[in-house]
Amino acid sequence: MIRNAVVSDVPVIQAMIRELAEYEKVPHEARATEEQLREALFGERPAAFAHLAVTAEGEAVGFSLWFLSFSTWRGVHGIYLEDLYVRPGVRGGGHGKALLRELARICVERGYERLEWSVLKWNEPTIAFYEALGARPQDEWSVYRLTDGALAELGGE
Numbered sequence: 001m002i003r004n005a006v007v008s009d010v011p012v013i014q015a016m017i018r019e020l021a022e023y024e025k026v027p028h029e030a031r032a033t034e035e036q037l038r039e040a041l042f043g044e045r046p047a048a049f050a051h052l053a054v055t056a057e058g059e060a061v062g063f064s065l066w067f068l069s070f071s072t073w074r075g076v077h078g079i080y081l082e083d084l085y086v087r088p089g090v091r092g093g094g095h096g097k098a099l100l101r102e103l104a105r106i107c108v109e110r111g112y113e114r115l116e117w118s119v120l121k122w123n124e125p126t127i128a129f130y131e132a133l134g135a136r137p138q139d140e141w142s143v144y145r146l147t148d149g150a151l152a153e154l155g156g157e
Contacts, residue, residue: 002102005050020085053095062086064099078114
């Protein structure tokens, strides 16, 4: 079952973000605090949204965290999936597909024309999962990022 995240879910979302960072071999990158997540997801002007995959017993076993994007070419919003994570012990049980299905449903319902995300090139099981759903890599694009010192320098500190 998929449900919208609520404020009381923030600690479990934060824990799963840390699990995801460990899986992706960058645990030091997962620095978001509960307060930051609470504000981003449930503050006066939410910047992101989250869904949880839960078992019949109500245990959260996965999450998606996403925000709106905008296509200047198509003139409409889309969804950018920042994170999709399913705990290892329940992978293969349909939770990841259900989370993506919910985001696709939102896109169709709202007239959004894109659902996009990034995946690490070494993550072959996840790539195979996405491709089995019909997703295709956008190989003609490279992702660029400014962080830390380079961001501060460009932004004038």
